[in-house]
Amino acid sequence: MGHQFVLLISASIFCVGATGFLIRKNPLIMFMSVELMLNSVNFLLIGYSSFQKSMDGQIFALMVMTVAAAEVVVGLAIILTIFRTRHDMDVDHINTLKG
């Protein structure tokens, strides 16, 4: 399959993830949308690594996965801590720091 297929699929998934991050109010689903965006970039890296016959894209995708795993762990711990103190799961209601 050609480059355009990879680019179009990756762009579609990235935009779906960005939409999800902007329109949803549940922090868990916002995190899932971030995962979607990271995954779309991974797919782009893998596809182009295959086209260019170079391993660098795959190494980079591995690094992105590591960062994503660390980010998810810390993010879910933060969500859990917020929920324990507030018992609320709507990001619009978390506005204590708002000026």
Add this chain to the structure above:
Amino acid sequence: MFEFDLFELTRATVTTLVGLTAVLASLGVILCSSPIYCALYLIGHMICLALLFLLYNAEFIAAVQIIVYAGAVMILFLFIIALLGGKKEIQEPSTERSLAIAFVATMLGELFLSATVGPTRPIEGTFDVQTVAEVGGSAKAIGLELFSRHVVAFELASVLLLVAAVGIICLSKFSYVPVRRRMK
């Protein structure tokens, strides 16, 4: 005159179908109101992406995708949903929502334009084609690259994971006292 490669045709069909399934599953993630269905759609999306990685000669990354994402990360998500209770979210249209959708739709249009019109031709890689063609995306090739040219990044990634582990221990062990109660 009329000739086609059956293998290539099958491969192209399978790739297109799996790619479209991945996009549909990602739409399911952001459109379902119940978080548990979102997580299940995300698992389907991860598996589709792993299949795509396999189709693009990255066996090791596909295995890591299944183990790390569809395994570890999604189990973590499901545990958190089970802990917090998967409350349904009422989605009503609002101005901010339509603004966000318009913004992202514009971005998608620009990306599509740049993907179809723009200069997306590949440049020739500096890496030796012959060696990569021999070893491909196997664990051996990844290991050769990772421990020779990218060893610093690899070690930094391990430090990052350690920092994340220490961070969540700090977050979950010491309970947070709200400011109002402390003031009294």
